[in-house]
Amino acid sequence: LQLELADKAGGSWDRLRIEQLLVNLLSNAVKYGAGKPVSVKLEVEKDRVRLTVRDQGIGIAADDVGRIFGRFQRAASIRNYGGLGLGLFITRHIVEAHRGTIAVASTVGEGSTFSIELPRFSLTPAASPDETRRARA
Secondary structure, three states, X not given: OEEEEOOOOOOEOOHHHHHHHHHHHHHXXXXXXXXXXXXXXXXXXXXXXXXXXXXXOOOOOHHHHOOXXXXXXXXXXXXXXOOOOOHHHXXXXXXXXXXXXXXXEEEOOOEEEEEEEEEOEOOOOOOOHHHHHHHHO
């Protein structure tokens, strides 16, 4: 594991959810990383932090990238690896609840890079998709 952490990267977040997000991303990077190094980088901007987790593993096919954040969704190329397909779904919801964004760049055979941006001081949580649907009804 290679770490590059910025100083003073504090923010106002739900600590347990951020820990869960990190566990999900790191466990995927190790699981699919083909035994190669995993890098974690934390950068700070004035009002945001950017977390990048990169592996050098099997990668994700372009056709699968758009759906891997869905519930019970897994890339076709990883069917032989254990898991339910919930980790990235949960991670996406944690990021969105913190008013952040998540993205992935991947090349089959070269690895994947997951990038998360979070506002440092979000005082009000984002509405969940269920709350948004109920409000529209």
